[in-house]
Amino acid sequence: MVSLEEIIRGRRSIGKVKNEPVPKELIEKMIEAAVWAPNHFATEPWKFVVMTGEGRRVLGQAYADIAADTMQELSEEERALRLEKEVAKAYRSPVVIAAVCVPSDAPRVDAREELAAAHAAVQNLLLMAHASGLGAVWRTGDPAYHPKMKAAFGLAGREQIVGLIYVGYPDMQPSAGKRVPGTEKTAWLEG
Template sequence: MDILEAIKGRRSIGKVKDEPVARELIEQIIEAAVWAPNHFHTEPWKFVVMTGEGRRTLGRAYADIAAEGWAEDMPADERADRIAREEAKAFRSPVVIAAISAPTGAPRTILAEERAAAHAAVQNLLLAAHALGLGAVWRTGEPAYHPKMQAAFRLEGQEEVVGLIYVGYPDMTPPPAKRSPGTEKTAWLA
């Protein structure tokens, strides 16, 4: 697949089949991720791959975070139903990859650049998934940055989740994407 074709053709695939994805494919997309650019070759990222019951760690974190906003006098049956719905979010795909920014603290590094490198790694991962015929969607939102999510993945120091990537075989046809031409977003200084 041509790289420009891959970039323009990749879409977020939020609906995937409940079929296992071969470990080798997941290893290939992570291998693509680690080739992202990064200042001073610090490689400031790590990945947690969740399959099967391993996704329960993420589901529990979703439920614990959501429960913070629930009334203390919520009936037990309603609480159990809401916990089940929150936990089910982790099971929307057969594989979930937590992409983590893991700043090294190496001399001359800048925290924002370490995070940017982790984001670039996620983009590589998404492009590789697309090239291999997998569907993937990059999710974040407030729960991804919550201290309970950090605790669920045993993150330390300035480590943080920068994406929860849901991966599987596509079970949808995404609508065509629209983008403004690059010329509309470009200023030339001469």
Template structure:
């Protein structure tokens, strides 16, 4: 069994995965790890939308709907080709998990802390995926924050997507990585 440090240092964004299905129980295990993220006032400001099979087309159609705003002068054939490419973005992994920040109504809550907690939940999910032999990548970008994406997933007015985690069995070698040492990124204030 890998140590915590090995899991943290070994995790990479794996964007190329096999089409092999990931068992539902394993996806649920990843989400269970996610919900143990720290959160102020114990608000648990997250929820997840797990997409498999045809369910991923909700995401794909939202990508296409958002992108189509810039297709004004295209022919029908070009539009169809671009539509297919946009829908295909959602099919790059057998499982896509939309992570949603669903902030509490508690008056003590600070919105930035709710968002930070949802991001921490995604990190837990990514670490759990790696620890369970899966490849995963956290995808965001302008479409993730577009109002049409919120509508596609039926999000409430105060809810926000924090990204999409694409999950599957790796189909690429583990990329090398390095980091600037923590010592170089740390300032000590001592008395």
């Protein structure tokens, strides 16, 4: 059995995956791991939208709608090619999970802590993907935060996407990980 330390140290962003279906049970296992992330006041400030098959078209169309705003100077042919490439982004893996922060409106809740909890949920999800033999990459960037992306997923109020997680069986060899040792990033205040 692989230890938790090995899972944490072995997880890498896997951007190239096979176009093979991923069993629903594995995706549900990843999401179940995600919902066990720490969160202040037990608000559980997250929800997940799982896209497979043509369900990924919602994401692809959002990418295209966002990109269309910047294509005024392109010819019709160039525009069509670019929009096709934008839609194709949603099909880079057989499963895409939109992780959404749903912050509580309770007066004592700090929105920053809600975001931190949603990010922790994504990390749990990624660790479970790796432990399950899957490859995953957490994508964000300007399109993820764009109002048109929010609208595509029917998000309201302060709800926001914190990540688009592309999941599948790895089709690449990840690079070796390297980190500065924790001891070099730690200050001890002792009495």
